[in-house]
Amino acid sequence: MLLTDKIFAITGGASGIGRAAALEAARHGADIAITDIAPVEAAAPLLREIESLGRRALYVQGDVSKPETAGAFMAAIKEELGGLDVFVSNAGICPFHGFLDLPKEILTKTVEVNLLGAFYMVQAAARMMVDEGRGGSIIAVSSISALVGGEFQTHYTPTKAGVLSLMQSTAIALGRHDIRCNAILPGTIRTAINHDDLSDPTKAEAMMARIPLGRFGEAEDLAGPIVFLGSSMASYITGASLLVDGGCFVNLQ
Ligand SMILES: NC(=O)C1=CN([C@@H]2O[C@H](COP(=O)(O)OP(=O)(O)OC[C@H]3O[C@@H](n4cnc5c(N)ncnc54)[C@H](OP(=O)(O)O)[C@@H]3O)[C@@H](O)[C@H]2O)C=CC1
Numbered sequence: 001m002l003l004t005d006k007i008f009a010i011t012g013g014a015s016g017i018g019r020a021a022a023l024e025a026a027r028h029g030a031d032i033a034i035t036d037i038a039p040v041e042a043a044a045p046l047l048r049e050i051e052s053l054g055r056r057a058l059y060v061q062g063d064v065s066k067p068e069t070a071g072a073f074m075a076a077i078k079e080e081l082g083g084l085d086v087f088v089s090n091a092g093i094c095p096f097h098g099f100l101d102l103p104k105e106i107l108t109k110t111v112e113v114n115l116l117g118a119f120y121m122v123q124a125a126a127r128m129m130v131d132e133g134r135g136g137s138i139i140a141v142s143s144i145s146a147l148v149g150g151e152f153q154t155h156y157t158p159t160k161a162g163v164l165s166l167m168q169s170t171a172i173a174l175g176r177h178d179i180r181c182n183a184i185l186p187g188t189i190r191t192a193i194n195h196d197d198l199s200d201p202t203k204a205e206a207m208m209a210r211i212p213l214g215r216f217g218e219a220e221d222l223a224g225p226i227v228f229l230g231s232s233m234a235s236y237i238t239g240a241s242l243l244v245d246g247g248c249f250v251n252l253q
Pocket residue numbers: 011012013014015016017018035036037038062063064065090091092093094113141142143144145185186187188189190191192193194219
């Protein structure tokens with residue numbers, strides 16, 4: 001058990017990577033707070049599963065791109081769970097689209113959710129951790145796409161580079177408060193975000209061929225690394241980036 005009696009909060013926790021991480025944190029003994037744009041009904045089975053592990057589960061519906069969501073989430077965590085030890089900024093979107101004809105609305109929304117949303121949330125979580133004075137761990141889900149490009153992700157990859165950079169700078173700003181900040185960089189993980197994109201067999205095959213481990217990731221592949229970075233096992237790791245990509249990034253030839 002790596003997170004016994006810790007309070008673990010995550011954005012975009014109703015599905016995919018966030019859901020898997022929330023569940024794994026509960027298995028490791030944490031109480032869980034989730035915010036997501038999905039209605040609470042969508043998360044009800046997950047909340048029941050967390051509670052069946054003997055842990056408390058809090059759900060706050062909200063849009064991370066709206067600055068007020070961060071304040072409301074932190075206030076609910078403080079009131080209902082009493083504090084915050086591990087915060088994961090995970091919510092994100094990836095509406096695949098070509099570059100030359102990219103509508104401004106898609107660009108703006110992607111930046112607002114992925115980058116500004118992460119900033120608002122991380123800042124609010126850090127303020128709460130500093131106020132409480134007991135340190136903490138902040139993890140942001142960036143991407144392999146912070147390091148490499150994507151033809152249909154020109155609006156998305158800069159947001160993931162921004163999230164990685166945010167963790168590097170907040171690691172410096174928050175180190176004196178014993179708050180560690182790290183980025184997780186998933187490769188291609190099968191979730192709702194890329195269900196349509198990966199349904200093109202030619203594209204999926206070409207992408208798979210680059211992965212030394214020979215498979216796409218599953219959401220559960222990210223859960224262990226997130227719990228580890230949140231735990232005292234990672235007590236001297238801050239400002240780091242952890243690729244969780246089956247070896248895809250290093251596979252040039
Ligand atoms: N899957 C992959 O291959 C990779 C994913 N990532 C990153 O991982 C993170 C999680 O994605 P993943 O689990 O794959 O995708 P999912 O779509 O399964 O999960 C994303 C979650 O975020 C929620 N969400 C979307 N927009 C908002 C918003 N504005 N406010 C609050 N919640 C929101 C979604 O809700 P709803 O479903 O209702 O829209 C969903 O529950 C993202 O940041 C993504 O960029 C990084 C690298 C690779």
